[in-house]
Amino acid sequence: QVQLVESGGQLVQTGGSLGLSCAASGPTVSSYAIGWFRQVPGKEREFVVAVNKDGSRTFYTDSVKGRFTISRDNAKNTVYLQMNSLKPEDTAVYYCAASPLGMGEQEGAYDYWGQGTQVTVSS
Numbered sequence: 001q002v003q004l005v006e007s008g009g010q011l012v013q014t015g016g017s018l019g020l021s022c023a024a025s026g027p028t029v030s031s032y033a034i035g036w037f038r039q040v041p042g043k044e045r046e047f048v049v050a051v052n053k054d055g056s057r058t059f060y061t062d063s064v065k066g067r068f069t070i071s072r073d074n075a076k077n078t079v080y081l082q083m084n085s086l087k088p089e090d091t092a093v094y095y096c097a098a099s100p101l102g103m104g105e106q107e108g109a110y111d112y113w114g115q116g117t118q119v120t121v122s123s
Contacts, residue, residue: 009117022096
């Protein structure tokens with residue numbers, strides 16, 4: 001069983017930066033790929049980025065390429081999402097999730113989810 005807790009969400013101005021953390025607990029956290037998703041009220045949750053089990057590979061959705069960076073520190077059981085050049089359309093609740101299957105864009109590939117952290121980008 002993996003438990004995930006996101007933190008770092010807050011209000012930030014357009015063009016600003018923000019760092020999110022996903023703290024994981026469980027005996028085999030390093031056996032999971034970790035993904036970040038986001039959701040706006042009234043819309044479906046969408047994939048943002050994922051990192052593989054050892055942090056050597058990443059996969060980004062096009063809208064955040066060059067602005068967001070995912071990384072992980074398995075010794076600390078934590079995955080980070082650095083978000084730069086934020087835009088109002090980045091406003092959402094951000095969720096991290098763990099997948100035993102590897103990186104993927106589909107929610108169904110992820111077995112464990114955090115509760116989410118709110119990111120609001122003011123225009």
